[in-house]
Amino acid sequence: MNEVLSAGYVLEYTYTRSVGKVIGQFLANLRDGRISGVRTASGRVIVPPSEYDPETGEACDELVDVGNSGVVKTWAWVVEPRKRGPLQHPFAWALIQLDGADTGMLHAVDAGSIERMATGMRVKVRWAAERTGRIEDIACFEPEGA
Amino acid sequence: MSEPIKVVPMPVRLEYTVTAGRTYSRYLHALAQKRIIGGRCPSCTKVYVPPRGSCPTCGVPTGEELALPHSATVTTFCVVNIPFGAMPFRPPYVVAALLLDGADLPILHLVRGIEADQVRMGLRVRAVWVPDGELAPTVESIRWFEPSGEPDAAYETYEAHL
Amino acid sequence: MRRRVAVVAFAQLPNVRRDTEREETELVLPVVNAALEQARLTRADLGFTCSGSSDYLLGRPFSFVSALDALAPWPPASESHVEMDGAWALYEAWVRLQCGDIDTALVYAYGKSSLGDLRDVLTQQLDPYYLAPLGPDSVSLAALQARALLDAGGCSERELAQIAARSRAAALDNPYAQVRKRCDVDQLLGEPYFVAPLRKHDCPPISDGACAVVLAAEPAALRCNDRPAFITGIDHRIEAHALGARDLTTSASTRLAAGHAGALEGTFDLAELHAPFTHQEIILRRALGLSAEVNVNPSGGALAANPMMVAGLARIGEAATRLSRGEGRRALAHATSGPCLQQNLVCVLEAS
Numbered sequence: 022m023n024e025v026l027s028a029g030y031v032l033e034y035t036y037t038r039s040v041g042k043v044i045g046q047f048l049a050n051l052r053d054g055r056i057s058g059v060r061t062a063s064g065r066v067i068v069p070p071s072e073y074d075p076e077t078g079e080a081c082d083e084l085v086d087v088g089n090s091g092v093v094k095t096w097a098w099v100v101e102p103r104k105r106g107p108l109q110h111p112f113a114w115a116l117i118q119l120d121g122a123d124t125g126m127l128h129a130v131d132a133g134s135i136e137r138m139a140t141g142m143r144v145k146v147r148w149a150a151e152r153t154g155r156i157e158d159i160a161c162f163e164p165e166g167a
Numbered sequence: 168m169s170e171p172i173k174v175v176p177m178p179v180r181l182e183y184t185v186t187a188g189r190t191y192s193r194y195l196h197a198l199a200q201k202r203i204i205g206g207r208c209p210s211c212t213k214v215y216v217p218p219r220g221s222c223p224t225c226g227v228p229t230g231e232e233l234a235l236p237h238s239a240t241v242t243t244f245c246v247v248n249i250p251f252g253a254m255p256f257r258p259p260y261v262v263a264a265l266l267l268d269g270a271d272l273p274i275l276h277l278v279r280g281i282e283a284d285q286v287r288m289g290l291r292v293r294a295v296w297v298p299d300g301e302l303a304p305t306v307e308s309i310r311w312f313e314p315s316g317e318p319d320a321a322y323e324t325y326e327a328h329l
Numbered sequence: 330m331r332r333r334v335a336v337v338a339f340a341q342l343p344n345v346r347r348d349t350e351r352e353e354t355e356l357v358l359p360v361v362n363a364a365l366e367q368a369r370l371t372r373a374d375l376g377f378t379c380s381g382s383s384d385y386l387l388g389r390p391f392s393f394v395s396a397l398d399a400l401a402p403w404p405p406a407s408e409s410h411v412e413m414d415g416a417w418a419l420y421e422a423w424v425r426l427q428c429g430d431i432d433t434a435l436v437y438a439y440g441k442s443s444l445g446d447l448r449d450v451l452t453q454q455l456d457p458y459y460l461a462p463l464g465p466d467s468v469s470l471a472a473l474q475a476r477a478l479l480d481a482g483g484c485s486e487r488e489l490a491q492i493a494a495r496s497r498a499a500a501l502d503n504p505y506a507q508v509r510k511r512c513d514v515d516q517l518l519g520e521p522y523f524v525a526p527l528r529k530h531d532c533p534p535i536s537d538g539a540c541a542v543v544l545a546a547e548p549a550a551l552r553c554n555d556r557p558a559f560i561t562g563i564d565h566r567i568e569a570h571a572l573g574a575r576d577l578t579t580s581a582s583t584r585l586a587a588g589h590a591g592a593l594e595g596t597f598d599l600a601e602l603h604a605p606f607t608h609q610e611i612i613l614r615r616a617l618g619l620s621a622e623v624n625v626n627p628s629g630g631a632l633a634a635n636p637m638m639v640a641g642l643a644r645i646g647e648a649a650t651r652l653s654r655g656e657g658r659r660a661l662a663h664a665t666s667g668p669c670l671q672q673n674l675v676c677v678l679e680a681s
Contacts, residue, residue, distance in 0.1 A: 023193075023196075025192045027349060030184070035176070037174050040173065094477070097469050097472030098524065100521070105449060114465050114472070181445055181453070182449075183445040184444060186352060188352030189350050220399075221354045226358065226400065228358065
């Protein structure tokens with residue numbers, strides 16, 4: 022009678038987001054198996070593309086292709102993957118600077134073990150079996166020459 | 168250059184375990200025993216249903232808890248006509264602000280057993296409970312309120328609670 | 330010319346892993362009542378109230394509305410709210426007091442991280458197109474920053490463990506802290522990685538809590554507190570959204586805010602830094618230019634108790650309380666929001 026009651030509760034929103042021109046083109050290019058960035062007025066290539074230059078605020082709409090592989094700038098090893106992650110066995114999150122880009126892109130690296138991870142290593146994209154125009158079209162990255 | 172993507176489904180799903188808190192839990196337990204309890208503010212003596220962790224005008228917890236009659240007056244109400252998600256009944260149906268006898272703040276609940284266009288301010292109603300075997304610490308222990316047959320309450324008896 | 334505004338009261342609930350008994354009003358009422366009593370004020374005396382909390386944390390849109398009962402808003406109160414740590418609610422209250430027509434303000438914050446899965450909840454604050462669908466959690470993002478700092482030679486894993494040990498030991502003197510114990514640094518370093526390079530002890534606890542602060546402008550401040558902690562500078566700055574576009578090893582926003590708040594000049598007797606992860610204390614100390622002598626996080630900081638939406642405001646409250654108790658003359662308080670120290674608030678407090 023004095024027991025404080027509790028109950029489970031699920032909050033669910035079925036959002037469908039409009040993505041705009043820049044993100045929309047980036048996602049369409051992912052579907053086609055290409056990764057793009059946006060070039061700012063100063064010539065900096067930002068991946069994934071932002072709609073505005075984070076330094077000047079100017080609108081960016083010039084999408085350019087960048088490479089499918091690049092360099093790990095920093096990483097973190099997930100010992101126990103969470104249900105919502107991209108992989109269900111231990112993997113690394115990493116900021117990956119793709120060839121031709123000036124910024125790092127955050128994604129997963131399926132390296133197999135923590136010993137195989139190192140800042141500065143090269144990784145290449147592993148495409149999802151089916152691509153629909155979402156960031157998950159990149160299933161993850163893997164060590165180059167794996 | 169392929170067709171740009173315009174929209175992407177991005178659902179959000181989060182799971183929680185929420186607590187009713189001490190005060191509201193006592194209210195829910197009482198409903199399981201077919202009791203509707205209110206809490207009286209020790210400062211302004213107003214009675215709130217459900218009892219509250221803090222009186223909204225005095226900032227002190229409502230202390231004394233008392234069982235209220237199951238009878239109430241319809242103060243204001245609305246007729247729901249528009250269909251949406253998980254509705255308890257097909258429209259039109261009535262949701263009313265019901266002032267329980269002895270309470271100072273109305274509660275919201277359903278009014279049934281009367282045509283929607285017959286519901287009026289001042290209508291006297293009483294709680295209809297689920298069968299005893301279905302009573303549980305939930306507001307759904309009260310199914311709805313229905314007319315009690317008493318004469319309508321005079322406007323003066325509820326005008327301060329609109 | 331800015332009005333001199335002081336922190337004249339601070340009250341908090343003991344921070345716990347899981348409060349199963351209290352809902353919003355029951356969390357807020359005791360800290361609001363205690364803070365008002367300390368400040369020798371009633372609700373009727375207040376000119377303004379601002380709160381900080383998060384609907385996503387609590388699982389309910391407009392969750393903060395139910396807590397308003399604790400304010401007893403009748404007659405109707407002048408009230409505002411931020412979906413942020415209460416430190417930003419304090420900033421809004423401070424700005425409001427600059428208008429000159431009111432003299433006192435109440436700030437409160439509450440958060441129950443235990444209700445949902447905190448790491449899932451925090452993922453919702455990330456870029457919805459590029460990051461949220463992948464689900465990188467708050468610990469993983471912090472770990473990326475820690476790795477970058479280690480790679481840059483900015484610290485060692487031993488230094489991180491030392492910060493963890495020092496914080497939890499300091500918390501032994503703080504009855505409101507949650508994780509209070511003595512730890513052996515070598516033993517900590519022997520623990521497995523949680524999300525490498527972070528170990529469990531490098532991460533904050535998950536906490537439920539609430540706190541309230543009262544601000545008062547001079548001369549009212551002197552009626553509320555015999556030794557008010559005056560805010561001589563306060564500022565906050567935010568960095569770019571994309572993690573890959575930021576230098577994660579420095580905190581440019583903290584440095585900029587500190588400059589505007591006057592925190593890069595003079596000395597401090599103590600500093601309460603809102604560093605939920607051990608490596609972040611190092612980054613913040615450098616950005617603020619704090620000398621080694623400054624007593625950092627005498628309360629134990631966010632490593633000892635990390636009630637979301639509350640911990641930043643609590644840093645200001647803890648720093649101010651110590652000054653009012655005569656434990657120093659000048660203190661720095663800092664609050665952060667967003668992944669990897671994206672947004673930072675710096676506050677300089679001085680007592681006579």
